[in-house]
Amino acid sequence: MMNIGVIGLGAVGLFIASSLAKRHEVTGYVRREEQANEIKDQGIIVDNSETFVSVTTSQKFKEHDLIIICTKQMAIDTLIPTLELVGRHTPILFLQNGQGHIEKIHHLPHPILLGVCEHGIVKIKDNEVSLKGLGKIRLGALHKHHAELAVDISLALYQLDFPVKEHGSITDVLNRKLIVNSVINPLTAIFNCRNGSIMTNDHLKYLAKKLTKEAAMTLNVDEDEAWERVRQVAEQTKENYSSMLSDIQAKRQTEIDFINGYILKKSSDFLPYQTNVYHMVKAKEGLRE
Amino acid sequence: MMNIGVIGLGAVGLFIASSLAKRHEVTGYVRREEQANEIKDQGIIVDNSETFVSVTTSQKFKEHDLIIICTKQMAIDTLIPTLELVGRHTPILFLQNGQGHIEKIHHLPHPILLGVCEHGIVKIKDNEVSLKGLGKIRLGALHKHHAELAVDISLALYQLDFPVKEHGSITDVLNRKLIVNSVINPLTAIFNCRNGSIMTNDHLKYLAKKLTKEAAMTLNVDEDEAWERVRQVAEQTKENYSSMLSDIQAKRQTEIDFINGYILKKSSDFLPYQTNVYHMVKAKEGLRE
Structure with a gap:
């Protein structure tokens, strides 16, 4: 004990x-x-x-x-x-x-x-x-x-x-989770949808794949492996609302700076998809209509 | 008569x-x-x-x-x-x-x-x-x-x-309107907000500026002039909901293919911001939760 x-x-x-x-x-x-x-x-x-x-x-x-x-x-x-x-x-x-x-x-x-x-x-x-x-x-x-x-x-x-x-090597585990979070969290927060929608909506799936690719590239993780993990988590938690969506709904600050913001800071390249969702979640935080 | x-x-x-x-x-x-x-x-x-x-x-x-x-x-x-x-x-x-x-x-x-x-x-x-x-x-x-x-x-x-x-030269007029539409329409549709929010929310303003730049570049319009027009329209119609947002709310097909889709087709460069909002509005059309 x-x-x-x-x-x-x-x-x-x-x-x-x-x-x-x-x-x-x-x-x-x-x-x-x-x-x-x-x-x-x-x-x-x-x-x-x-x-x-x-x-x-x-x-x-x-x-x-x-x-x-x-x-x-x-x-x-x-x-x-x-x-x-x-x-x-x-x-x-x-x-x-x-x-x-x-x-x-x-x-x-x-x-x-x-x-x-x-x-x-x-x-x-x-x-x-x-x-x-x-x-x-x-x-x-x-x-x-x-x-x-x-x-x-x-x-x-x-x-x-x-x-x-x-x-x-726990940082590998953290990296893998970070990639999944950098895809599922912002998309569900922007679109106000359950995790499962990311794989059933063709355009969300397209964006998810691009986000995964950019995150995997930045964190030196194999892209296919990362995508398989995103797919699995979205499927296994398809009925759930992500923590970032819950934060937006409750008008709390999200963890976007520590998830997508971290990937953007780590990368020396311009990451068009990560950049867009970063600003979009920030925009959502600011919108109080 | x-x-x-x-x-x-x-x-x-x-x-x-x-x-x-x-x-x-x-x-x-x-x-x-x-x-x-x-x-x-x-x-x-x-x-x-x-x-x-x-x-x-x-x-x-x-x-x-x-x-x-x-x-x-x-x-x-x-x-x-x-x-x-x-x-x-x-x-x-x-x-x-x-x-x-x-x-x-x-x-x-x-x-x-x-x-x-x-x-x-x-x-x-x-x-x-x-x-x-x-x-x-x-x-x-x-x-x-x-x-x-x-x-x-x-x-x-x-x-x-x-x-x-x-x-x-009416096509110049059409081009100018197209640029404004390619900025205000998708952002308000994605964020479910009035036109005015685009200028009051720092991150929407950031995205709006990037979208304007890409559209102006593609249609050979001066970027500053285009941005001034976007700013004016957002200000003058700040209480209004855009037609694209109304389409999304009424679950109608939007004109995204003829606005941002047209700009993407016209451009020989990759346009990261136009590409993102294009897929995001398409994603919204597909989400029927």
């Missing part, structure tokens, strides 16, 4: 905190007092079953065996000073989309793990989510000399209904 | 038929029996004032002094055989957006006039429109040797509240 701090209880954080609480001692860190109170009063509800975890709005983290960062990319900047106060031997697992955060956390003295959450989770309320598709959490060490620790932690976290897998 | 046939009573056709009926004998040609009956029974209503005109669903045109074609571009193909039966001295005025139709009507033996309708007209019902902005109808001869006829007809049609102006 580990003592785990989960930072940020959005859809992913709620699911992870509730899953890990079956075997570990979990403390959730949130910013809003109302959310903290709801979770204290009613627990975290995952598809009608409730789990109680400790929750606090404290900005200072307690001693933990592992800290899991489940916030969005844009929250990382403000988190860094807090993380610098955490004991230097405490492993920290980052579960953000994209890769923009890696350079920001590179200097931290702690064992840094990077991970990808493949579960399909939909947030229903501040303390309630629904699991639409069970995936895996894939994780790995940012620095090679923490590879063994990454294996240990993945085994310690593993549960049958909460699979965790260690990957030697 | 002329005897004028107006073919197609959409927003533009209804307004033109009703305006001309004050001074001329007008016959409207429509396809649907229900629309014919509504116009026969209630007249054409423009902002609460009604005008009665003859209307018929006949596919054969009577003798007229002038025929004005107010259908959309896509109806031109099916109209050609009917027009070939019209007396070869009858002038025909085409008021379509874009220029794709010009090559199709080039062979007709009649005096061909091309025109641009700048009025802001919104269709309310099959027999009712609202005039949101009084513009001009600009017309000119397709072939130089009909230039004088074009002047005569513009003078004959002219009314204080229905200004008509002859232009020596």
Whole structure:
């Protein structure tokens, strides 16, 4: 049993905190007092079953065996000073989309793990989510000399209904997820459609292929392999709404800067399709009609 | 007083038929029996004032002094055989957006006039429109040797509240309108916004500028001049919804093939922004969620 701090209880954080609480001692860190109170009063509800975890709005983290960062990319900047106060031997697992955060956390003295959450989770309320598709959490060490620790932690976290897998080169896994996100997220956000429409609408499929090609080229991933993965994810999650579409609908800031913006920054070439969707999602963020 | 046939009573056709009926004998040609009956029974209503005109669903045109074609571009193909039966001295005025139709009507033996309708007209019902902005109808001869006829007809049609102006090089006027349409129409259709948003949203403005540049380059128009015109139209019609957005909302086919599709066909270069909006409007047409 580990003592785990989960930072940020959005859809992913709620699911992870509730899953890990079956075997570990979990403390959730949130910013809003109302959310903290709801979770204290009613627990975290995952598809009608409730789990109680400790929750606090404290900005200072307690001693933990592992800290899991489940916030969005844009929250990382403000988190860094807090993380610098955490004991230097405490492993920290980052579960953000994209890769923009890696350079920001590179200097931290702690064992840094990077991970990808493949579960399909939909947030229903501040303390309630629904699991639409069970995936895996894939994780790995940012620095090679923490590879063994990454294996240990993945085994310690593993549960049958909460699979965790260690990957030697986690940045490859992050790259592959980034490509999928850079295609499905902006198209569904612009067109206000479910993930499945990307493969059933000929023109969305055409744009998706072009976006995949540009992203794969930029991140040195085989284009056909990348396209196959985009196709699979769109198919497997065809009834779902992407997180970027949900952000647009809720008038929240999207992660476009950390997904398509990151690819554009990485590329030395002009990427016409990535550039267009970048500006279009930004335009959508700005439209408040 | 002329005897004028107006073919197609959409927003533009209804307004033109009703305006001309004050001074001329007008016959409207429509396809649907229900629309014919509504116009026969209630007249054409423009902002609460009604005008009665003859209307018929006949596919054969009577003798007229002038025929004005107010259908959309896509109806031109099916109209050609009917027009070939019209007396070869009858002038025909085409008021379509874009220029794709010009090559199709080039062979007709009649005096061909091309025109641009700048009025802001919104269709309310099959027999009712609202005039949101009084513009001009600009017309000119397709072939130089009909230039004088074009002047005569513009003078004959002219009314204080229905200004008509002859232009020596009408294709320049068509080009300029095409550029504006290739920017405002697709962006408003994709983003489901009023024309004015294109200048108030920084990212839409960015995309608009890129689209203008590509279109101006393709049609040999000065880029700054073209941009100034786009800016003006977006400003002057800021509260309006574009025809392409209205088509998308009503689940009708849009004129994208004759606007952005025409520019893409004309260009020997790859136009990244025009290409993207082309596929995006096509995607919108296909999405029926």
